[in-house]
Amino acid sequence: MKFLLHPTYFPSILHFGLLAQHDITWEIWDNYQKQTYRNRCYISTDQGKHMLSIPIKHVGGEQGRQLFKEVQLDNTYQWQRQHWRTLQTAYRTSPFFEYYEEDLMPLFEREFELLIDFNFETIDVLCKCLQIEMPKDKSASYQTHLTGLTDARHLVNAKKELLISPEEYVQVFGDRHGFIGNLSVLDLLFNEGTSALTYLESLDIKFMYA
Numbered sequence: 001m002k003f004l005l006h007p008t009y010f011p012s013i014l015h016f017g018l019l020a021q022h023d024i025t026w027e028i029w030d031n032y033q034k035q036t037y038r039n040r041c042y043i044s045t046d047q048g049k050h051m052l053s054i055p056i057k058h059v060g061g062e063q064g065r066q067l068f069k070e071v072q073l074d075n076t077y078q079w080q081r082q083h084w085r086t087l088q089t090a091y092r093t094s095p096f097f098e099y100y101e102e103d104l105m106p107l108f109e110r111e112f113e114l115l116i117d118f119n120f121e122t123i124d125v126l127c128k129c130l131q132i133e134m135p136k137d138k139s140a141s142y143q144t145h146l147t148g149l150t151d152a153r154h155l156v157n158a159k160k161e162l163l164i165s166p167e168e169y170v171q172v173f174g175d176r177h178g179f180i181g182n183l184s185v186l187d188l189l190f191n192e193g194t195s196a197l198t199y200l201e202s203l204d205i206k207f208m209y210a
Contacts, residue, residue: 003208004139004149006030006068006156007119008037009054014162016126016185017203018152024135027153028116029142031065032056036156038068039115041184045090048177052083052184056115071115084108087186094172096193100129129189130197152208166203 002023008015015037018024032038039054055074059066084105091097103125112118127134154160168179169192180187188196 002149003152004146005152006036006038007116007123008041008156009039009052009115009119010041010122010126010184010186012037012041012155013166013182013185013188013200013203014164014205015155016130016188017200017205018155018208019127019135020130020132020197020200021203021205023137025137025139025149026120026135027142028069028138029140030068030153032068032071035158037158038071038119038156040158041186043087043090043184044171044173044177044180044187045086046173046176048173049180049183050086050090052086053079054083054115054118055079069114069116073112073115073118075111080108080111091172091186091190094190097190099193100189103129126185126189130185130200132197150208164204164207167199169199 002025003018004025004027005015005018007026007028011019039056041052043050043052055077057072057074087104088097107118107122107125112121124134155162162182164182166181168181169188171179171187171191185196185200188199192199
């Protein structure tokens with residue numbers, strides 16, 4: 001079974017569960033929409049669930065909507081430095097942060113022009129950390145009704161909570177806030193390390209094709 005999925009910013013655990021268990025085609029021809037995982041992810045900090053949001057250059061006036069693949073990053077704001085410092089503060093005491101730190105740091109030192117290129121780079125680095133193959137297949141056009149693909153594009157919606165109960169693992173601030181499920185796969189990687197792939201491969205995603 002092959003899924004059509006968006007390349008999001010440091011994708012969620014559910015996104016990576018699909019990637020670890022199935023073939024993926026990336027959706028690159030849809031219109032950009034606000035309040036989605038296209039430019040945001042969630043991590044756990046000492047304050048609880050925390051959003052990392054990438055600023056983008058919005059198109060207004062007569063141009064209206066723009067394609068996701070054409071969205072430009074707003075690098076006038078030092079968001080990369082802020083995101084990296086937030087990750088360091090949140091996860092420096094996790095068991096595996098130092099193990100993956102050198103792999104991830106370059107993502108926040110190199111400037112990117114397009115959001116989709118940066119997202120693909122984050123996914124590629126995560127795939128290398130998890131020792132799985134980075135999917136290369138991309139959509140050739142936008143299709144409302146799919147043939148030969150299972151539609152997982154709805155997972156990009158950050159406002160819709162998924163009714164899943166993933167297996168709990170030990171989180172840095174779990175003693176303060178309890179277990180927070182389906183964060184960015186970074187949270188799983190920093191806390192579980194080499195066991196993260198086993199977790200993703202055993203994740204129950206049957207609801208996606210029930």
